[in-house]
Every structure is written in structure tokens, then in C-alpha cells.
Amino acid sequence: MAVSKNHRRKSSNSVTIVDVAREAGVSYSTVSRVFSGFEFVNDDTRQKVIEAATRLGYVVNLQARSLAGGRSNIIGLLAPAIDNGYISEIVAGIDQELAQWSYDLMLYTTHRYAGKEAFYVKTIANGLVDGLILVVPLATENYLEALPNRDFPYVLIDQTDKTHGSTTVDATNWQGAYDATNYLISLGHRRIGIITGQLQLNSTTERLDGYRAALDHARIPFVESLVVEGAYQTRKGHAAALKLLDVQPRPTAIFASNDLSAIGAIDAVRERGLNIPGDISIIGFDDIPQASLVYPKLTTVRQPLVQIGQVAARLLLEKIDNPEKEARRVTLATELVIRDSCVPPPGE
Amino acid sequence: MAVSKNHRRKSSNSVTIVDVAREAGVSYSTVSRVFSGFEFVNDDTRQKVIEAATRLGYVVNLQARSLAGGRSNIIGLLAPAIDNGYISEIVAGIDQELAQWSYDLMLYTTHRYAGKEAFYVKTIANGLVDGLILVVPLATENYLEALPNRDFPYVLIDQTDKTHGSTTVDATNWQGAYDATNYLISLGHRRIGIITGQLQLNSTTERLDGYRAALDHARIPFVESLVVEGAYQTRKGHAAALKLLDVQPRPTAIFASNDLSAIGAIDAVRERGLNIPGDISIIGFDDIPQASLVYPKLTTVRQPLVQIGQVAARLLLEKIDNPEKEARRVTLATELVIRDSCVPPPGE
DNA sequence: GTGAAAGCGCTAACAT
DNA sequence: ATGTTAGCGCTTTCAC
Numbered sequence: 001m002a003v004s005k006n007h008r009r010k011s012s013n014s015v016t017i018v019d020v021a022r023e024a025g026v027s028y029s030t031v032s033r034v035f036s037g038f039e040f041v042n043d044d045t046r047q048k049v050i051e052a053a054t055r056l057g058y059v060v061n062l063q064a065r066s067l068a069g070g071r072s073n074i075i076g077l078l079a080p081a082i083d084n085g086y087i088s089e090i091v092a093g094i095d096q097e098l099a100q101w102s103y104d105l106m107l108y109t110t111h112r113y114a115g116k117e118a119f120y121v122k123t124i125a126n127g128l129v130d131g132l133i134l135v136v137p138l139a140t141e142n143y144l145e146a147l148p149n150r151d152f153p154y155v156l157i158d159q160t161d162k163t164h165g166s167t168t169v170d171a172t173n174w175q176g177a178y179d180a181t182n183y184l185i186s187l188g189h190r191r192i193g194i195i196t197g198q199l200q201l202n203s204t205t206e207r208l209d210g211y212r213a214a215l216d217h218a219r220i221p222f223v224e225s226l227v228v229e230g231a232y233q234t235r236k237g238h239a240a241a242l243k244l245l246d247v248q249p250r251p252t253a254i255f256a257s258n259d260l261s262a263i264g265a266i267d268a269v270r271e272r273g274l275n276i277p278g279d280i281s282i283i284g285f286d287d288i289p290q291a292s293l294v295y296p297k298l299t300t301v302r303q304p305l306v307q308i309g310q311v312a313a314r315l316l317l318e319k320i321d322n323p324e325k326e327a328r329r330v331t332l333a334t335e336l337v338i339r340d341s342c343v344p345p346p347g348e
Numbered sequence: 349m350a351v352s353k354n355h356r357r358k359s360s361n362s363v364t365i366v367d368v369a370r371e372a373g374v375s376y377s378t379v380s381r382v383f384s385g386f387e388f389v390n391d392d393t394r395q396k397v398i399e400a401a402t403r404l405g406y407v408v409n410l411q412a413r414s415l416a417g418g419r420s421n422i423i424g425l426l427a428p429a430i431d432n433g434y435i436s437e438i439v440a441g442i443d444q445e446l447a448q449w450s451y452d453l454m455l456y457t458t459h460r461y462a463g464k465e466a467f468y469v470k471t472i473a474n475g476l477v478d479g480l481i482l483v484v485p486l487a488t489e490n491y492l493e494a495l496p497n498r499d500f501p502y503v504l505i506d507q508t509d510k511t512h513g514s515t516t517v518d519a520t521n522w523q524g525a526y527d528a529t530n531y532l533i534s535l536g537h538r539r540i541g542i543i544t545g546q547l548q549l550n551s552t553t554e555r556l557d558g559y560r561a562a563l564d565h566a567r568i569p570f571v572e573s574l575v576v577e578g579a580y581q582t583r584k585g586h587a588a589a590l591k592l593l594d595v596q597p598r599p600t601a602i603f604a605s606n607d608l609s610a611i612g613a614i615d616a617v618r619e620r621g622l623n624i625p626g627d628i629s630i631i632g633f634d635d636i637p638q639a640s641l642v643y644p645k646l647t648t649v650r651q652p653l654v655q656i657g658q659v660a661a662r663l664l665l666e667k668i669d670n671p672e673k674e675a676r677r678v679t680l681a682t683e684l685v686i687r688d689s690c691v692p693p694p695g696e
Numbered sequence: 697g698t699g700a701a702a703g704c705g706c707t708a709a710c711a712t
Numbered sequence: 713a714t715g716t717t718a719g720c721g722c723t724t725t726c727a728c
Contacts, residue, residue, distance in 0.1 A: 027699045062475035064721030127410035295643025412705030
């Protein structure tokens with residue numbers, strides 16, 4: 001919160017619209033028209049203005065444009081961090097889409113104002129961004145409460161909220177988990193452990209349900225002790241896997257609810273002197289870039305991360321252009337990606 | 349460049365400083381003083397203002413503050429993309445540092461305006477950011493030419509420029525490469541291939557020089573055909589490794605100038621049916637998070653990526669607060685990280 | 697088609 | 713310590 005004392009103005013030697021107007025011999029609103037596009041301006045005039053601007057090296061001041069015009073062509077991304085493949089891929093998708101509409105991106109990380117989420121979001125929304133994409137794992141409500149009442153455009157990624165009708169994009173979590181579990185079953189596994197995400201999360205529940213459904217479908221009894229809560233991160237995945245390995249009889253396969261957990265699980269299994277996939281098969285979820293890097297290459301359920309980012313950005317832009325547009329939820333298809341980390345159980 | 353036609357103003361139901369002033373019964377500059385900190389305001393008045401603001405749900409409009417005050421407390425990061433561990437780690441460092449000074453971050457990707465770099469940068473610099481961090485692999489000059497003449501604060505990461513005196517932060521590339529090569533030599537290798545980065549890059553040259561120096565020092569002849577140009581990416585690393593494997597006699601070790609290349613090289617070596625590290629040792633550079641994920645875990649030269657980001661941000665902030673501050677170059681130490689991808693050559 | 701003028705919400709002299 | 717007044721650089725009516 002500390003703001004530096006010695007506020008000195010930016011070296012404001014910049015060429016403004018007024019300079020261009022003078023140089024071109026027109027009024028400065030004409031210059032504005034030329035650069036904001038779309039107004040009817042005489043071709044000669046336009047030419048004069050553009051030449052003058054080029055001569056002077058004028059570039060528009062987006063800040064001023066934004067204040068005056070009410071729009072900044074900037075959207076914000078609120079995320080815990082961008083230090084893992086999951087978010088990076090999504091950001092790539094967002095960036096791709098924004099580039100097409102000449103929008104820019106601000107990055108807000110959530111770890112900043114713990115406990116003051118609402119204030120933080122409110123400040124963001126009241127500032128320069130035209131809309132917000134939220135990739136917030138926990139406590140979404142805390143962030144959201146500051147938003148809908150001022151009907152500020154936003155979209156949620158992989159996060160449905162019950163209270164407000166929010167525009168959301170996610171993937172077929174249930175189906176993906178079903179597919180993963182079912183694949184393991186088809187390989188002959190019957191004792192399948194699962195490492196979940198945080199239980200509050202929607203995606204956690206959906207994936208857990210998909211897992212159960214596949215078990216049910218194959219008439220494999222659901223065993224409580226084979227379900228261990230993780231947190232969608234490597235460390236927790238590691239710990240959860242260790243727990244799973246202590247269950248008797250030991251599971252022959254583990255479904256990790258995301259790849260980060262799966263990677264942690266791989267290490268844990270190895271530490272116990274067990275072999276992957278020989279002794280234990282492991283399947284993940286997400287297909288982040290690391291999934292094909294680890295050894296053995298991870299069999300996983302692919303989420304179209306880049307596309308999720310793209311769609312989220314597009315929905316947001318639509319919402320910005322047309323605030324009346326009603327909230328909707330777009331769910332993209334997951335896909336089983338078979339690599340090397342799953343084989344039939346030992347002795348099969 | 350297309351700007352949406354239906355510019356509608358942001359739902360401007362927002363509470364402004366004027367509303368707060370009216371509610372508190374003071375002039376609106378007083379309100380400004382309270383929220384911009386530091387002015388001498390009577391405690392009673394301040395109290396009244398804060399209460400009024402809270403009652404009304406006022407939050408500052410950073411945009412307006414920025415236009416009026418000449419400072420936005422936002423800095424920009426210009427990078428090719430953020431989709432790899434190298435940049436992600438740096439961004440994490442930047443973000444960490446910025447958080448401390450309540451600065452925010454804009455993300456600009458370079459792939460947008462190919463061929464119009466100068467214009468792009470100029471627009472950025474003329475807009476809302478107070479400064480810019482550049483992580484630009486190629487054609488740095490194109491970006492830079494628009495900057496120094498308007499003495500806009502910026503810092504370069506891992507990129508020295510000859511023409512202007514730019515503030516730069518990088519790592520001990522020469523020493524790191526020397527250490528890597530020397531380590532290989534100490535293991536008994538004498539035919540050591542190198543996959544470089546793009547030859548235009550400073551870091552490429554420095555690392556190549558370090559490699560040569562280590563060879564020289566051990567009186568191992570430098571062999572031209574053992575040097576293959578890569579591009580700091582996995583794909584190119586793969587291709588380069590393939591080339592290296594065709595050299596007769598075949599190298600027993602490969603120094604990849606960054607981890608991404610090393611990862612590509614690992615795959616290439618495997619495709620040739622060779623074993624790592626048994627047949628070929630591979631060493632990388634950077635120590636991105638993926639380095640410890642691959643199999644075998646990659647021996648590499650660690651760059652303090654997060655710290656690089658932090659230092660870059662700090663230097664930039666200093667420069668913003670004090671434009672007279674002269675440019676300087678901070679070089680951080682690299683460190684050899686021994687993992688599993690290097691062993692003595694076969695038959696040693 | 698073009699110019700004049702009123703803001704956008706705020707900061708920063710300059711007064712008092 | 714607080715109020716008054718100019719802007720920051722632009723968009724956007726409203727005239728002509």
C-alpha cells in the first residue's frame with residue numbers, strides 16, 4: 001500500500017492530439033475522429049492528419065482515451081499465480097483471443113490481499129479494466145460479492161457459482177473422470193484409489209462423482225479409504241499417494257484428479273520402491289505440458305486449456321460489448337490421452 | 349486493430365471523489381488528499397471522509413489518478429509468451445516484488461505486431477505503464493529504438509545492448525557454461541557437443557565462449573561440427589541433437605544451452621535408441637521447474653530466475669522514482685545442479 | 697464534414 | 713489544514 005512520495009510526472013514530452021491538430025491545421029476533434037476510426041472524415045483531411053501525426057511521431061494515449069471514452073480495451077485476469085502449466089496454457093489462449101480484438105491484459109495475482117478480496121476486486125473493477133476473468137480456486141464468493149451488483153463484466157473459469165448466474169467456462173469434469181476410471185477398469189484394475197482436489201470445489205465433486213459412476217457401472221464397490229483429499233498440487237498429491245499406498249489391500253491404480261497431483265504421486269510411489277506402471281498405474285487430469293515430460297509419460301484426461309482461455313476471453317468480450325447478454329456456461333469436451341503410465345494390474 | 353463499434357460507456361454508476369466530498373461535507377481535494385495519502389489532513393476530517401467513503405462504497409479510480417498524476421503504478425512486461433517455465437518463474441519474481449510496492453503488471457506479448465515493434469513499444473510507453481521490463485529474445489534493437497530518446501524507464505532481462513546504455517539483469521552465462529562443460533570433462537568426456545541459442549543473442553555467445561574456454565583449459569580441441577545452433581526451444585533442441593548424433597565419432601555428452609533444448613535433446617537421443625545417461629550424458633542450463641521432472645532428472649546450471657525477476661522489478665522501480673539514476677547491469681550467479689543426466693562416458 | 701466545448705475522475709499547484 | 717482552480721489527453725455531444 002505504500003505509495004512512493006516523490007511523485008514526479010512522467011516525462012510528458014509526448015506529442016498529443018493538439019500538436020497534431022496544429023500541425024495539420026485542423027481542430028483537434030478531427031484528429032480524434034481520425035484515430036478513433038469510423039467517423040466520417042474527408043479523405044483529404046484524414047490524409048493531412050495522418051501525415052502530420054507521422055511527421056510528429058504521434059501515438060495515441062490509451063490512458064486518456066480510456067478515461068474519456070469509458071473503455072480501456074484492457075481486461076484483467078485474476079489468478080493465484082501463473083507459475084504452472086495449467087494457468088500458463090489458459091493465459092496463452094486468452095492472449096491469443098485478445099490479440100485479435102486488440103485488447104490488452106492485466107495480471108492480478110490473488111495472493112496479494114488475503115482477507116480483502118472484495119475490496120481488491122472492487123478496486124480492479126473500478127479501475128481501468130473493462131472486464132475480468134477469474135481463475136480462483138477457493139473462496140470464489142469472496143471475490144464475486146463485489147462484482148455482480150455493479151454488473152461488471154466477468155467470466156469464471158472452471159468454477160460454477162450457485163448464488164449468482166455467472167458466465168462460466170469449464171470442461172466435462174464428470175465425463176473425464178468417468179473415462180479415466182473406466183479406462184483403468186478396462187485394463188483390469190479393481191482397486192482404484194483417487195486423489196481429489198479441495199472438496200469445496202465444484203470440479204472436485206464432479207470428478208469424484210465421475211469416478212464413482214464408473215465404479216458403479218462396473219459393479220466395483222466404492223471404498224471410502226481409497227478416496228484421499230488433495231489440493232491440485234504436487235506436494236499434496238505426494239502426501240495423498242503415500243496414504244493410498246498404506247491402504248490394505250493396496251490399490252493397483254491411482255486416479256489423480258489433476259496432473260500436478262499425479263506428478264507428486266509418481267514420486268511417492270517411487271519412494272516406496274514401487275514401479276510405475278508395473279506395480280501401480282497412475283492416471284492424471286488436465287494434460288498440462290509437463291504430463292508428457294515426466295517418466296513414464298503420463299496417461300491423462302486432456303482439458304483443452306488453451307481453448308478454455310480463448311472461449312473465456314471471447315465470452316467476456318461479448319459481455320463487454322453487450323452487457324444485456326445473459327450469463328451462460330460453456331463446457332468443453334475432455335479427451336482421454338493414453339500414454340505410458342497405465343498398464344494392467346500385476347499378475348493380470 | 350479493429351475496434352468494436354458499439355462503444356458504450358462503462359456502467360458509470362461508480363461513486364466518485366465528488367460524491368464522497370458532498371457526503372462528508374468537505375471539498376473534493378480534501379478527499380483526494382485523504383486517499384492519496386501523505387497530505388496533512390486533520391484527523392477529524394480524515395475520519396469523516398473515510399466514513400463517508402465507506403458508507404458510499406467508494407474506491408479510487410486508478411485510471412483517473414493515473415491521467416492526472418502522471419503515474420499509474422503499473423509496469424509492463426514485454427515477452428514472447430509466458431508459456432514456459434523460464435518466463436513463468438521470472439514473472440513470479442516480478443510479481444512478488446511489485447506486490448510489495450503496490451504496483452500492478454500488464455502483460456504484453458511480442459508476437460502481436462511483428463514488424464511494428466517500435467510502434468508497439470511506443471504505444472505502450474505512451475500509455476499507462478510507468479516502465480517496462482523486456483524479455484525479448486531477438487531484435488531487441490527494434491524495440492529499444494523507440495524508448496531511450498524519450499527516456500522512458502525500462503530494464504532488459506538477459507539481454508545486453510551495445511548501442512544504448514540499458515539497465516540489464518542477467519546471470520553469469522560464461523561461468524555457468526564453463527562449469528557445465530568442465531563438469532562433463534571432469535567426468536571423463538572429451539567429445540562434447542553443444543546446442544546453442546540463436547547466434548544473435550548475447551547469452552548464446554557468452555555460453556558458447558564458456559564452453560570453449562573449458563575445452564581450452566582442458567586442452568581438448570574445439571571441433572566445429574560439435575557446435576549446432578538451436579533456438580532455446582524444445583523442437584530446435586531435438587533437431588540439433590539429431591545432428592549432433594550424426595557426427596563421427598559420436599559425442600558422448602551434450603551441453604544444451606538451455607533446459608528446453610535439453611528436453612528436446614533427451615527425446616532425440618531416445619529415438620535413436622540410445623540411453624541417457626549411459627550412452628550420452630546431457631546437461632542443461634536454467635533449471636526451470638521441468639528440469640527435475642524429466643527422466644532422468646536433468647543435471648543443469650541453475651539461473652536464479654525468480655530472483656532475476658525480482659531484481660529487474662526493483663531496478664525498474666528505482667529508475668521510475670529516480671530517472672537520473674544511471675543504467676547499470678546486475679549479473680547474478682549461476683550454480684551447477686547435479687542430478688541424474690550425466691555420468692562418465694561409456695567404457696570409462 | 698468539421699469545430700467548439702463540456703466533461704471522464706483525479707492530482708497538484710496556488711490560495712486562503 | 714482546507715478550498716479553488718487548472719489541467720492530464722482524449723471522446724463525444726451539439727452546433728454550424
